[in-house]
Amino acid sequence: MKRTILAALAALAMSGAAEADTIKIGVIGPFSGPFALQGKNFKAGIDAYMALNGSKVGDDDVEVIYRDVPQADPAQSKALAQELVVKEGVQYLAGFYFTPDAMAVTPLLEQGNVPLVVMNAATSAIVTKSPLVVRTSFTLWQTSTPIAKVAKDAGVSKIISVVSDYGPGVDAENAFKKAYEAAGGEIVEAVRIPLATNDFSPIMQRVKDSGAQGVFAFLPSGPTTLGFVKAYNENGLKDAGIKLFAPGDLTQESDLPALGEAALGLQTTFHYAVSHDSPENKTFVEAAGKAIGNPAELSFPAVGAYDGMHVIYKMIEATGGEQDAQKAVDAVKGLSWTSPRGPVSIDPESRHIIQNIYLREVAKTADGSYYNKEIQTFEKQGDPGLAALK
Amino acid sequence: MLPRIIGKQDGHMQTVFSIAVDALAYGMVLFVISIGLSVTMGLMRVVNLAHGAFAMIGGYIASYAARDMGLGYGIALMIAVFGTIVIAIPIERLLYRRIYGAPELTQVLMTIGITFCVIGIANYVFGPTLKTIPLPTGLQGSVDLGFRSIATHRLFAILCGLAVAAALWYAIEKTAFGVKLRAAVDNAAMAAALGVRTEIVYAVSFAVAVGLAALGGVVGAELLPVEPYYALRYMVTFLVVVSVGGAGSIPGTLVACLLLGGIDTAGRYLVPEFGEFFFYLAVIAIVCVFPRGLAGRTR
Numbered sequence: 001m002k003r004t005i006l007a008a009l010a011a012l013a014m015s016g017a018a019e020a021d022t023i024k025i026g027v028i029g030p031f032s033g034p035f036a037l038q039g040k041n042f043k044a045g046i047d048a049y050m051a052l053n054g055s056k057v058g059d060d061d062v063e064v065i066y067r068d069v070p071q072a073d074p075a076q077s078k079a080l081a082q083e084l085v086v087k088e089g090v091q092y093l094a095g096f097y098f099t100p101d102a103m104a105v106t107p108l109l110e111q112g113n114v115p116l117v118v119m120n121a122a123t124s125a126i127v128t129k130s131p132l133v134v135r136t137s138f139t140l141w142q143t144s145t146p147i148a149k150v151a152k153d154a155g156v157s158k159i160i161s162v163v164s165d166y167g168p169g170v171d172a173e174n175a176f177k178k179a180y181e182a183a184g185g186e187i188v189e190a191v192r193i194p195l196a197t198n199d200f201s202p203i204m205q206r207v208k209d210s211g212a213q214g215v216f217a218f219l220p221s222g223p224t225t226l227g228f229v230k231a232y233n234e235n236g237l238k239d240a241g242i243k244l245f246a247p248g249d250l251t252q253e254s255d256l257p258a259l260g261e262a263a264l265g266l267q268t269t270f271h272y273a274v275s276h277d278s279p280e281n282k283t284f285v286e287a288a289g290k291a292i293g294n295p296a297e298l299s300f301p302a303v304g305a306y307d308g309m310h311v312i313y314k315m316i317e318a319t320g321g322e323q324d325a326q327k328a329v330d331a332v333k334g335l336s337w338t339s340p341r342g343p344v345s346i347d348p349e350s351r352h353i354i355q356n357i358y359l360r361e362v363a364k365t366a367d368g369s370y371y372n373k374e375i376q377t378f379e380k381q382g383d384p385g386l387a388a389l390k
Numbered sequence: 391m392l393p394r395i396i397g398k399q400d401g402h403m404q405t406v407f408s409i410a411v412d413a414l415a416y417g418m419v420l421f422v423i424s425i426g427l428s429v430t431m432g433l434m435r436v437v438n439l440a441h442g443a444f445a446m447i448g449g450y451i452a453s454y455a456a457r458d459m460g461l462g463y464g465i466a467l468m469i470a471v472f473g474t475i476v477i478a479i480p481i482e483r484l485l486y487r488r489i490y491g492a493p494e495l496t497q498v499l500m501t502i503g504i505t506f507c508v509i510g511i512a513n514y515v516f517g518p519t520l521k522t523i524p525l526p527t528g529l530q531g532s533v534d535l536g537f538r539s540i541a542t543h544r545l546f547a548i549l550c551g552l553a554v555a556a557a558l559w560y561a562i563e564k565t566a567f568g569v570k571l572r573a574a575v576d577n578a579a580m581a582a583a584l585g586v587r588t589e590i591v592y593a594v595s596f597a598v599a600v601g602l603a604a605l606g607g608v609v610g611a612e613l614l615p616v617e618p619y620y621a622l623r624y625m626v627t628f629l630v631v632v633s634v635g636g637a638g639s640i641p642g643t644l645v646a647c648l649l650l651g652g653i654d655t656a657g658r659y660l661v662p663e664f665g666e667f668f669f670y671l672a673v674i675a676i677v678c679v680f681p682r683g684l685a686g687r688t689r
Contacts, residue, residue, distance in 0.1 A: 034619040037518040165665060193658070194665035198613055198624070201412040202659035205538070209405065223615045223623070226520055230612060234532050234541035258520035258615065294517060 022061045023321055025312060026084030027095035027305075028077055028105075029119075033070030034222075037254060038097050038301045040292055042119060045305030048287035049313075057313050060321040065090060074104035081105040085112040091323050092117065092312050097301065099123040099167055106130040113325045115315060119308040120301050123167055124385030127352050132325050134332060134351045136311055136344075137304035138271045140171040141385030143247040144218065146357045146378040147269040148179035151214055151245045158186050159245070160212040162203060164219045165192035172218035172247060175385065180216075188212045197224060200231035207237060214243040221252040221299075226259060233262050248273075248372070251362050253299045256370040263362045263370065271355050272303045272341040273372040284340035307339045307353070311346070342377075350386050357381045404537050409656050411535065415544035417651025418551030419613050423606030423624075424631040425554060425643050426599040432638015433562075433575050434595055436486065437494050439501040441603050442625040443508035448474045448604025449616035450512060453521040463526040467608050474604035475597045482596045490592065491578075505621050513618040521616045523608060543612050550609050551647075554602065559640050571595055575638075634676050636683025645684055649676075 027046065031039035046064055055062050065088055067080040077096075084090045085108065093109070094117040096102035102121040106129035109116055118126060118135040127133045151159060161176060163169035169192065177187050189210045193203060207215050215237070219225050232244055244250075248270020251263055274285060288302045289295030311332050318331030329351065336345035344355040359376035427441040452470035455461045461469070485504065489497045529546050532539040562568040573581040574588045582588050607616070614624055635646030650669065657668040680686065 034623075036513070040518075165663070191662050193662045196666065197658065198627075199412065199416045199655065199658070201415070202409065202655050203662065205405075205408050205412070206659055206662070223520060223617060226522075226615045227613065234539075234544075236532060236539045254519050258522045260522065297517060297519060 021059065022063050023057070023092075023316055024088055024090040025062065025064045025092045025094055026067065026081065026088060026090035027064055027119075028067045028069055028080055028084075028093070028101065029095040029097050030070050031066060031068040035071065035097060037297060037299075038120070039068070040297065041299055041301035042095055042097070042305040044288045044292035044298065045119070045302035045307075046309050047291035048284060048302070049306045049309035051287050051291065052283065053309075053313065057316040058321065060316065062313075062316070069098075069101055072098035072100050074100045077101035078104040078108070081108055085114055090114065092315070092328075094308050094312060095119050095305070096121045099126060102126050102133075103129060106133060109133070109325065113323055115325045115329050117308045117311055119304040123171060124352075124383055124389060127350050128386070128389065131351075132329050134311055134329060134346060136307040136346075136353050137301075138355070139352070139383045139385050140168050140218070140247065141175040141388065142355075142381055142383050143249075143270050143357060144172045144175040145179040145384050146359065146381065147216070147245045147247060147267075148176050148185070149183055149378075150267065150269065150359055150376075151180065151216070151243070152183040152185050154214075154243065156214040156243055156245075157184070158188050158212045159214045159216050160188050160207050160210045161190040161216045162207065163190075163192055163217065164195050164197075164224065166195055168220070169218050171385065173216075174388065176216045176245075178384070178388065195220070195224070198227060200228050201235055203228075204231050204235035204237055207242065208235070208240070212242065214245055217244060217246045218249060221249050221255050225250050225252070225255055229259055229262050229266070248300070248360065251360070251372055253372065254297055256362065256372075257296060259362075260370060264364060266362045267359060267375075268362075268372070269357050269359050269378070270300070270372070271357055272300045273358060273360050273374055274298055275371045276341060276358075276374060278338075278340070278342065280338050281340040303340050307341075307344065310337060310339075311335065343380075347382060350383060352383045352386070354380055354382050405659075408538050409659055410652070411538065411540055412659075413652035413655040414648065415540065415548055415651075416613070416655055417647040417649075418548040419544075419606070419610040420627065420631055420651060421551045421644055421647040422547065422554055422609050423603065423614075424628045424635075424647065425558065425640065426602030426606065427628050428632045428635060428637055428639070428643045429558075429595060429599040429602070431632055432636070433571060434490065434592060434599075435575070436489060437497045437501065438599075439498060439625060439629075440504040440508065440621075441599075441628060442623075443505045443621040444474055444478060444600045444603040445607030445610075446512065446616060446618075446620040447477060447508065448607035449523065449611050449620065450516055450521060451604070452523045452608040452611070453616055454516075456524050457522065463524070463529070466523065467605070470608050471601045471604045474607075475601050478597065478600040479593075482593060486596065487589075487592075505625075509618050509621050512621075516618070518618055523611045523616070525612070541612070547609050547613075550605070551644075554605070555640055555644055562640070567591070567594070630673055632683075634673055634683055636680070636686030639683070639685035642683055642685025 029039040029042045069077050097120045099121045109130045109132040115132045120137045122139045124139045163173045246268050248268045253274045315328035333348035342356045357378040358374040360372035363373040430438040448470040451473040452466040455469045456466035529543045570586045574591045636642035653672045654669045
């Protein structure tokens, strides 16, 4: 009898200690399947942050729990988020590579009393779905707007827009169109192509026939990007002087070794280049490169995750480890810090990240590898997409 | 490029020619990869969903040989074809041999399982990033056709496709091995009773099919880049080609590739907003009229 009571007491003491001391963060992302590389980058960013800043905030231990949603699957994402909140007792939800996955989770936040820190999903509307959403990545409006000015400044006044026919592609098209027309340019044609396109030759022919002086393109990074850039070169568009303008998705660091010579000189705008020259980025790349194993696989979701962890640490600090979602989110409104990508802050109104957008050009290093060289900075860019929503 | 001094009528003709050239190039790349699948499905009666995986293995080997070991393109191509066959032989002996003549569902489950294993291994060994096969200088750049330019490697793919079609047709229709193969396919028991070593015939055909997959994986790599999900990503397209062409028929597959390549390319040029609507509409129409494919044989 005595022994049972002792055991029960011991169990109580242990569970009590665990509750007070460990703060759990649930991270949902694609950790297997065709997008596993992006999930790997989430993990690398998170690991890097915890390696550099410790796994303790005050007296509380921080524990990250990962859940895998291989492809955009809102139902699965919602079920896993629910499980994380109810069964695992996470105080924070984070991650989310795809917009629909993040959208599906927003109705749970208020009831679960958990903030959601979006580390990638890049559609403007997500932050409007719940006051408990904070985003540390970017939106396509944010990265596609400055390139319109670049195009106009380069003396190109007639452009054909070619985007993949899905949410982010449509966002990119709208963002570019708005900024480019405001700058006095003309979109001669806007073409949307299926995501599963393999052969881009006919598209290039269409670009030629449109009589445009330049082409604006957005495709998700991966095989399609490679096909598109190669077709752009091989069909003589580059030689004919038709310029290519795109957000940074077309020249992702993980695709650059494959794109190689074909991408040389391409100009894109984006919020982060692994080559960004700052002491903060040097520390980050070293730590995240170690975490991911092969530094060549490092790309933008890692920095979104790294900064997401920074925001969550600040939230834990502000709430003293107590579960209070609204207080946590309020604490980071207006928060500013120096990220590996440059100076950033959380817009108090939209809870989206304000950051520099860089114009980069693909260049070759002395040892023959390719990188995005930053050549111009557009400072403190908010999300023009939110204004367009209203 | 010709200067744009031509009239509107000529402009239309030029567009038609342009689409035709693109369609031919795309169709031939599809043909080189799909013909091996047509052989396994039509002649060996195995629904081989791992065909894309073998094409991918070929691509990876060629990429490794040419990029990391610095070998020439031709040598890398040979190593890829033979390397893939060497990898496939134990798989054939241990796994495929059990599913010859098995119900289709068993075949599908087994081969899709192999595909996932190959994807996992490729992801683990080579990582998730894209791999390229560097082209020799002779295949880089583009050739001017007068009314437009076309990438040289596409011409190479077209030639490869024609060569493969001719060689296969000759092997199956005109050689003693072809006679044995057709006999073994039509009635394995009777062929065996007449002294045909059906096991060997099957093993050789399987090796040829896998070798063709690898060849297609390498030659088509500029269009369908090599990455771990290659094995699944393009499998639907390959299966569509075979079912439209009629499994086991070389002319059927060739016609299907050119037809589908043409429809896909024209659709993409003229009405890209419709996506693959016309492609699949054509597939449905053809399969309705020819349930066994354009040149399918009745069993």
